[in-house]
Amino acid sequence: MDEHQDRFGAEPVLRELHIPASAYYRWRRTGHEPCERHRRDAELTERIREIHTDSGGIYGSPRVHAVLKREGTATGHKRIERLMREAGLHGISPRPHDKAFTRRDPAATLAPDLVDRNFTAPAPNRLWDTDLTMITTDEGPLWLSTIRDAFSRRMVAWETSARADADLVLSSLEYALASREVEPGQLVHHADHGCQYTSIKLTTR
Structure with a gap:
């Protein structure tokens, strides 16, 4: 598909193949988004490790989330919980x-x-x-x-x-x-x- 797009443009090829343009562009996006999401998760996990270490190993996901929020990093509680769990990081109260x-x-x-x-x-x-x-x-x-x-x-x-x-x-x-x-x-x-x-x-x- 991509090689024909380079020659004729996406729209004519999509019409010839009877493929909705919205479906094609959605497919293109999903091909790149996982890689970007994994890269961002890796960067975020590294910062989470630093925050967890700086706390003496006691910060759980709520406090890590609070630190990230103060730093201007917008992300959800559930994502922090998941990344900490995958990295084997746990808070201690x-x-x-x-x-x-x-x-x-x-x-x-x-x-x-x-x-x-x-x-x-x-x-x-x-x-x-x-x-x-x-x-x-x-x-x-x-x-x-x-x-x-x-x-x-x-x-x-x-x-x-x-x-x-x-x-x-x-x-x-x-x-x-x-x-x-x-x-x-x-x-x-x-x-x-x-x-x-x-x-x-x-x-x-």
């Missing part, structure tokens, strides 16, 4: 009564527990316990990394970020070390087994 939240890396090498649930200390700067907490805001989650002195029960340092990553917890630790005089070998820095705390960045430090 912390319990309403417990917003402290970290995810364990099953491949990580864990440090020994030097505290054994005894969160007391004989003097300042002997035991610090740290935690990562999610704070819900209109712009999405804000992550709060805190370090507390077990002796005084006062906050040594805190830092916030839109990303729940190793850089956030390392930044709060660096701030704490800079603000206190810590004797080598005297301080225990206690955390849970979340992937942020068992990361190479933090364990090396």
Whole structure:
């Protein structure tokens, strides 16, 4: 059909073959649309992965959709759900009564527990316990990394970020070390087994 169209134009050929012009042009469109749709889905999936990673792996389709909408990307909830499902991406919601939240890396090498649930200390700067907490805001989650002195029960340092990553917890630790005089070998820095705390960045430090 296309080679005859190039020579005579579409309309005469369609009349000769008794094919409605509307049917022909609809067929031409459907021949190109799937490729364009797949290309757009691939681009959208890549951006969804970035948003999901930036959220610390907790964003589900509603929050991903909200981020895309703020960025000016017009797409439906169902499409986001489908693309996340096909990419194996899932959101995780912390319990309403417990917003402290970290995810364990099953491949990580864990440090020994030097505290054994005894969160007391004989003097300042002997035991610090740290935690990562999610704070819900209109712009999405804000992550709060805190370090507390077990002796005084006062906050040594805190830092916030839109990303729940190793850089956030390392930044709060660096701030704490800079603000206190810590004797080598005297301080225990206690955390849970979340992937942020068992990361190479933090364990090396």
